[in-house]
Amino acid sequence: MTTSQLVEQIHLKQSFLCIGLDTDLKKIPVHLLEKQDPIFSFNKAIIDATHHLCVAYKPNTAFYEAYGIAGWKALQRTIGYLNENHPEIFTIADAKRGDIGNTSTRYAKAFFEDLQFDSITVAPYMGKDSVEPFLAFTDKHTILLALTSNDGAYDFQTKLIGGKELYKHVLETSKSYKNSENLMYVIGATKAEYLLEIRKIVPDSFLLVPGVGAQGGSLEEVCKYGINENIGLLINSSRGIIYASEGKDFAHAAASKAGALQNQMALVLKQMK
Numbered sequence: 001m002t003t004s005q006l007v008e009q010i011h012l013k014q015s016f017l018c019i020g021l022d023t024d025l026k027k028i029p030v031h032l033l034e035k036q037d038p039i040f041s042f043n044k045a046i047i048d049a050t051h052h053l054c055v056a057y058k059p060n061t062a063f064y065e066a067y068g069i070a071g072w073k074a075l076q077r078t079i080g081y082l083n084e085n086h087p088e089i090f091t092i093a094d095a096k097r098g099d100i101g102n103t104s105t106r107y108a109k110a111f112f113e114d115l116q117f118d119s120i121t122v123a124p125y126m127g128k129d130s131v132e133p134f135l136a137f138t139d140k141h142t143i144l145l146a147l148t149s150n151d152g153a154y155d156f157q158t159k160l161i162g163g164k165e166l167y168k169h170v171l172e173t174s175k176s177y178k179n180s181e182n183l184m185y186v187i188g189a190t191k192a193e194y195l196l197e198i199r200k201i202v203p204d205s206f207l208l209v210p211g212v213g214a215q216g217g218s219l220e221e222v223c224k225y226g227i228n229e230n231i232g233l234l235i236n237s238s239r240g241i242i243y244a245s246e247g248k249d250f251a252h253a254a255a256s257k258a259g260a261l262q263n264q265m266a267l268v269l270k271q272m273k
């Protein structure tokens with residue numbers, strides 16, 4: 001999916017919501033555990049109930065890898081279901097990969113060619129040759145971790161190197177990578193106050209913003225400092241949406257949480273006109 005197709009979807013749905021599919025067998029309603037593939041059954045019900053409210057889904061691969069082959073199969077079925085039934089929805093493999101070039105090439109093949117995701121999250125720590133193999137897929141998007149939502153972000157990402165924070169080096173240096181126009185960046189919603197500075201460096205890039213909901217980030221603050229003329233934001237909520245209810249009404253409850261965020265987003269978009 002191209003960036004302009006994504007922007008078109010945002011305007012069409014009046015939403016820049018990304019729903020995180022962090023599916024945990026310990027948290028899904030117990031009646032689903034009787035199903036042959038409980039993870040996929042849960043995801044399918046969530047997708048069926050919420051697809052009109054969001055423009056992206058983000059399965060975090062850890063939740064699938066944790067269940068071995070059964071987990072990978074559930075991930076494969078989930079992305080297959082999305083691509084077949086909702087090809088207009090942007091898909092993000094939150095896998096946080098990145099290795100020497102030769103190995104990154106294989107990660108890129110796995111997530112872009114085999115699983116057919118539109119994008120993947122990548123850790124920038126190993127530098128240019130670890131990121132460019134993902135960018136070589138010019139019809140896909142590489143989402144670099146820049147300033148993450150967790151407290152540990154302050155251990156390294158905000159440390160000064162030559163008088164400038166490390167996350168700023170990530171943003172600036174990555175702009176020189178081959179096919180950098182296909183880069184997006186992860187910025188935590190809990191770090192909304194940094195977005196003013198971030199937008200000075202990457203005014204036009206799309207930002208994937210996790211941390212609204214369970215981590216306490218504010219949608220209003222993120223929009224205030226981070227929105228650009230193309231919207232430029234994908235705001236993610238995972239647990240706050242998908243675990244809204246432990247009962248048989250879980251999908252309906254998820255849609256209601258997603259709907260509340262979508263309403264807020266529609267208001268933001270209206271105010272921009």
Ligand SMILES: O=c1ccn([C@@H]2O[C@H](COP(=O)(O)O)[C@@H](O)[C@H]2O)c(=O)[nH]1
Binds near residue numbers: 022
């Ligand atoms: O900085 C980051 C990068 C990734 N994440 C991931 O996003 C979701 C957030 O889940 P919630 O349940 O809405 O808190 C999860 O998959 C994280 O691993 C992040 O939170 N922060």
